[in-house]
Amino acid sequence: MRLLNRVGGGCLGVLLLASCHQQPLLPPAQPHYVIGGAWQGDGTWFYPSESFELRQTGLAVREANQAPHITADGEIWSASSMTGAHQTLQLPAIVSVRNLANGRIVRVRLNERGPAAAGRMLALSPQAAVLLGMSDSPAPIELIVDEAASRALAEASPDAPRLDIQTAPRGEVMAQSLNGGVAERVGRREDVAASRHAGMILTDLPQQFQQGMAQPVSYIVALGGFSGRSVAWRVASRCGGTVAPATENGHGLSWEARLGPFATVQQADAGLAQARVCGIAGARIVVE
DSSP: OHHHHHHHHHHHHHHHHHHHTSOOOOOOOOOOOBOOOOEEOSSSEEOOOOOSSOEEEEEEEEOOOOOOOBOTTSOBOOTTSSEEEESSSOBSEEEEEEETTTOEEEEEEEEEEOOOSTTOOEEEOHHHHHHTTOOSSOEEEEEEEOHHHHHHHHHHOTTSTTOOGGGOOSEEEEEEOTTTTOEEEEEEEOOHHHHHHHOOEEOOOOSOOEEOOOOOOOEEEEEEEESSHHHHHHHHHHHTOEEEEOSSOOTTOOEEEEEEEESSHHHHHHHHHHHHHTTOTTOEEEEO
16 A cells, blocks of 8 residues: 555656646737837847838748747747748748758748847748758848738738728738739738737648759848948948949948958858947848
8 A cells, every 4th residue: 555655646746747847828829910119139239110022132040949939920939830030021921032052942921030140131930941951050042022912911910000900801811922923812810809809810821842943152241231332432441341232222222331252151250240340230141
């Protein structure tokens, strides 16, 4: 009898110990549209803004496997979802990501803020990273916002700016996607009362990739864009850099101060550190 009591007590102790280490229950997912305010990463500040036409290059990393948690836009994070984190884009947003090193292309829904490092532009879920053919090292990528799908999500959300929620009926959220030019369902919206309570109901993106063309890559540390070449030259000279026509010509900024080109990510990281030393906190790594 004493032996049975001892075994029973031991089992009870194991059960109690297991219950103490259970993950806390998460609240229900409530996906919603969010831009958010400025946030501080590792040594730099990021300023989120709405953009439906963004096209940029940079380095992507794989998100670490982690416990399910609530993302910045109210979803529940999953390692097997086709999702990712971006430093400044509105959430949620649908984007295509091309691995420039091997040509693979995936479509993901951005639902989180990050990565915190200025030299890394995008973080992808483990599943999206696998399909993109990424290793544990940063990958050179091109990101293009799917304007139709991203606008459809924004217009369907009661949290998006300039949206009259009285006009958001129950039904599917469809978009004429860049993915082959066919209409696809990117989410679902409820009636007004339900949307206030539960937010959007988002549709999982398919776990698939397309095979495109790979290309040779080099890396540039962009110090900033300027409307005048003389101003760009003063900034470039301060850091030992050069001036070139802007690769992302927006807002009338025709000239870019830069360091590089660099052949490897390690060299680009060293260039980014050099830019920090000469006082350019907003420098970033781009791919050419």
